Amino acid sequence: MLDRVTPKNAMLPALDLARRIEAGELTPAQVIERCAEAIAARETEIGAFAHLDLDRARQAVKAPGLKDTPLRGLPFGLKDIFDTADMPTEYGSRVYPGHRPANDAALVSMIRRAGGLPIGKTVTTEFAHLDPGKTRNPHNPAHTPGGSSSGSAAGVAAGFFPIATGSQTGGSVIRPASYCGVAGFKPSFGLLPTIGMKCVSWHLDTAGIFAAGVADVAFAAAAVSGRDLRVDAGAPAAPRIAVLRNPPWPAANADMNAAVETAARTAEAAGASLRDIELPAILGDAYGIHRLVQAYEAARALAYEYDRHGDRLSKNTRELAESGLAINVADYDDARRITKRARQALAGLMDGIDIILSPSAPGAAPEGLGSTGTSTFNRLWTLMGPPCVNVPGLMNSTGLPLGVQVIGRFGGDRAALGAALFVERALGRR
Amino acid sequence: MLDRVTPKNAMLPALDLARRIEAGELTPAQVIERCAEAIAARETEIGAFAHLDLDRARQAVKAPGLKDTPLRGLPFGLKDIFDTADMPTEYGSRVYPGHRPANDAALVSMIRRAGGLPIGKTVTTEFAHLDPGKTRNPHNPAHTPGGSSSGSAAGVAAGFFPIATGSQTGGSVIRPASYCGVAGFKPSFGLLPTIGMKCVSWHLDTAGIFAAGVADVAFAAAAVSGRDLRVDAGAPAAPRIAVLRNPPWPAANADMNAAVETAARTAEAAGASLRDIELPAILGDAYGIHRLVQAYEAARALAYEYDRHGDRLSKNTRELAESGLAINVADYDDARRITKRARQALAGLMDGIDIILSPSAPGAAPEGLGSTGTSTFNRLWTLMGPPCVNVPGLMNSTGLPLGVQVIGRFGGDRAALGAALFVERALGRR
Secondary structure (H helix, E strand, O other): OOEOOOOOOOOOOHHHHHHHHHOOOOOHHHHHHHHHHHHHHHHHHHOOEEEEOHHHHHHHOOOOOHHHOOOOOOEEEEEOOEOOOOOOOOOOOOOOOOOOOOOOOHHHHHHHHOOOEEEEEEOOOHHHOOOOOOOOEOOEOOEOOOOOOHHHHHHHHOOOOOEEEEEEOOOOOHHHHHHHOOEEEEOOOOOOOOOOEOOOOOOOOEEEEEEOOHHHHHHHHHHHHOOOOOOOOOOOOOOEEEEOOOOOOOOOOHHHHHHHHHHHHHHHHOOOEEEEOOOOHHHHHHHHHHHHHHHHHHHHHOHHHHHHHHHHOOHHHHHHHHHHHOOOHHHHHHHHHHHHHHHHHHHHHOOOOOEEEEEOOOOOOOEEOOOOOOOOOOHHHHHHOOOEEEEEEEEOOOOOEEEEEEEOOOOOHHHHHHHHHHHHHHHHOO | OOEOOOOOOOOOOHHHHHHHHHOOOOOHHHHHHHHHHHHHHHHHHHOOEEEEOHHHHHHHOOOOOHHHOOOOOOEEEEEOOEOOOOOOOOOOOOOOOOOOOOOOOHHHHHHHHOOOEEEEEEOOOHHHOOOOOOOOEOOEOOEOOOOOOHHHHHHHHOOOOOEEEEEEOOOOOHHHHHHHOOEEEEOOOOOOOOOOEOOOOOOOOEEEEEEOOHHHHHHHHHHHHOOOOOOOOOOOOOOEEEEOOOOOOOOOOHHHHHHHHHHHHHHHHOOOEEEEOOOOHHHHHHHHHHHHHHHHHHHHHOHHHHHHHHHHOOHHHHHHHHHHHOOOHHHHHHHHHHHHHHHHHHHHHOOOOOEEEEEOOOOOOOEEOOOOOOOOOOHHHHHHOOOEEEEEEEEOOOOOEEEEEEEOOOOOHHHHHHHHHHHHHHHHOO
16 A cells, blocks of 8 residues: 655755745754754764764855855755865775865856755765665665665755755666655756766766755756756646556566556546557667666776775676676677667657656665665666656555656756656645 | 978887887887987977976886787876876866876776876866967977967977877867877767866867877777777778868968868879868857857866866956856757757768868967967867867978868767878878
C-alpha cells in the first residue's frame, strides 16, 4: 500500500522560506539557526557533511542586502566535488585530505552571486563513483541515502539546508533524491556549468540541484542559472505523459512499479494524458555503452590520481580506470556515434509527448551502507542529456520514500519541471 | 614574392628525433641537451617560458625504458594554462602567482604516460585571452609570436622543445603557429581532453599541439591520444581542396592571399583538385556569435577570479566577463542553436571535398608586442569544431612566416592531417 510520505521530517521548503524572507517574516539569519538546530539534532546520526562551517555562515549572513538577492541568503550544501576556496574539498578521496582549491567552481560562484550561502560540503562517494561515505538515510539510518550525492540528498531530507548541489554521471542526483524523498533536478546536459567540479567523465558529468519539492528545485535552479525555470506562478499545464513500463533493462521492484502506476493514474485523474512508450533498439544500445564512455573518460580524467596515487584509490575506482585504459579507441568512438544516433531517436520519440515517466530507482533505498544502489534507471538519461526530475511524495510500507522520474525533452527544462510539479501536486491531493 | 622559410632556425623535428632514438643513434638525454643549448642561446631574447626546469628534466630522462615509449622521452613545452602538480601554473594571470595545482591536467598525464617529458611551462596570454606575455617572435623579435599559446609556438620555432601543448578558444593555436612558422594542430573538439586546462569557454576551449612540421604534430597527437593519427607511413593521398577566397569576414592581406594561392596552385600541380567554396549565410551567423558564446561562458568560468580578484585582472579580461554578464540567456541559447545549425550546414558543405583551404591569420605576425593579433580566420572553426592544421612553409618578403590553414571534417582528424602533409610536401618541393 503506497502512501504519501508523512511530513514528520523537518524539510526546509526553499521557495516558502524565500517568500517569507521577502515579506519580512523571516530573516536569513533565522534560517541559518533552523539549519543549525536540525544539524545539532541529527548530524551525528546522518553524517551528511564532509565539512561544516556554521560560524562562517553566521558571519556571511550579516552581509547587507542578502535578503534582497534572488536566493535571499538561503543556506546551501555543496557536494564535496565542487571546488571551494574557503572550505576543504576532498572529492570523497584519500588522495586529497584537507585539499584547499585555489578557486571556487563556477556553480559555487553563481550560487554566491545569486545570494546563496554555502554552509558546508556534503559527503560524496569517492570521486562521485561507487564507494560510499558515512552518510545514512534520514528515513531509516540502516539504509543507504543513495549516491554519489549522498550528503546533499540526505541533508535536504533532514532539514540541514533547504538547497544542495549534486552531480550525476550515472544516477547520482535522481537516485539519492528518490531514496531520501526529496526533489532532485538533473538539468539538460550543460545547463549548469561543471567547471571546477571534479571530472569523472566529461560527456556525462552533469551538475544538479536538490531541494524539498519540485517548485523548490525549480526556484533554486532559476536563481542560480538566471534562467526562466520557475514553475510556481500558477497551476502547471496537464502534461502528455508516456509511461515507460518495459524498459530495455531489468525491471524495478513491485513497490516501485506500484509507485509509477500510482503517479501515472493520479496524474491522469488530474487531467494528464497517458500512453505507453517503448524505447527503440538504439536506446537500448545507448544504455549498454554508458559504462564504456564513463570508463574511457575516467581513465583520462583521473589519470593523475591513478598514476601517482593509485594506492590511495578504492578498488572500484582503480578498476574503473583500468577498464577504461583497456578500451579500444575505436569502440569509444563507436559509443559516441551510438550516443548521437540515440539522441536523435529520443528527440523523435518525444514528438507528441511532454514527458516520459519511469522509476527513479529500482526500488526504495536498500538496507546497508556498503553500496549506494545502482544507476540502472538513470544512466541512459545521463548519456542522452534530457532534463530529469525526481518527484517525491510516495513511500513503501516500511516508510521509505519511492520517487518517480520525469524525463523531459533536451533543453525543455522548464516544461519538465512544470510537468513534475503537476505530478507532485496530483500526488499531494490524493 | 613568396619563398620557403629558410631552415636557418633550429627547429627540432619530433618524428625524426623519435626515429633516431628508436634506432639508437640518439638518446633522450642528448635531446634535452640540444634543447638546453637552444634555450641558453635565445630564451633571454624570446621569452617562451613562464617556468623552466631543465634540471628536473635531466633527472626524469634517466627513467629506464623512456626510449621505448611512444614519445621516446621527447621534451614538451606545456602552455601555462595546463595544471601541473610539479611546476607552477599561473595561467598568465596576476591572480595566481606561484600557484601549484594539486594535480596534473588530463593531457599532461597522457603526455607523461606516452613518454613525453615536460621541461617547462610556456607563456600564455592572461587566461588564454588577449593580454600578451613577454614572448617575442623568433623570426623577428620586434614582432608578436601570436597568442594565446605564445610561448609554445615560439619555443617550437626556436628549437627549445620539439613538441608543445596549446589551446584555442578563438585562434590561439593556428594563429601563433602561422606567425612562428611551425605546424599547429587544433583537433576536432573534444579529441584531446580539457580537464585541468583553465577554462574560459567550455563550448570553445580546444587543446592542441605544436611541432616543427605536419608529420610531427600528427606523430605527437597520435602518441598522446592513442589514436591512429600518424600520416608519415607513405605518400598522403591527393586531397579535394575547396579554397575559401571570399569569407564572410574581412579579407586577409595581399601577402597572405598570395600564400593561399601559392599553396593551392602548388597542391594542384601535385595532383590535388581545386574548387572554390562560398560559406552559406548560417556560417556567417555562426562567425558573428562566437564572441557572445565566449563572453557568456567566460563570465561564469572566470566568475571566482572576477568576483574575488577583479583588481588583478586586465582590463580586457574584466571587459570579457562584464560583457558576458550583460548577455541575455535567450541570446546565448539562440547562439547555441545557430551553432548547431551551422555545424549541420558545414557537414553538408563538405560533401565531395576533403578540406577547406584558407588563411591561418590575416597576414604575417604584426610588428609590436602589445597585441597578439586577431582570431578572424580561426574563430568560426573553433566554434564549429572541425580539425584545423596550420601548414608552415611560406614567408613574406621580410622573412616572416605565412601559414595556410587546412580545415577538415569533424572527426576526420587523420584525413585533415594527411591533406595538410600533402600541401606541406608540395610546398617543400617547389
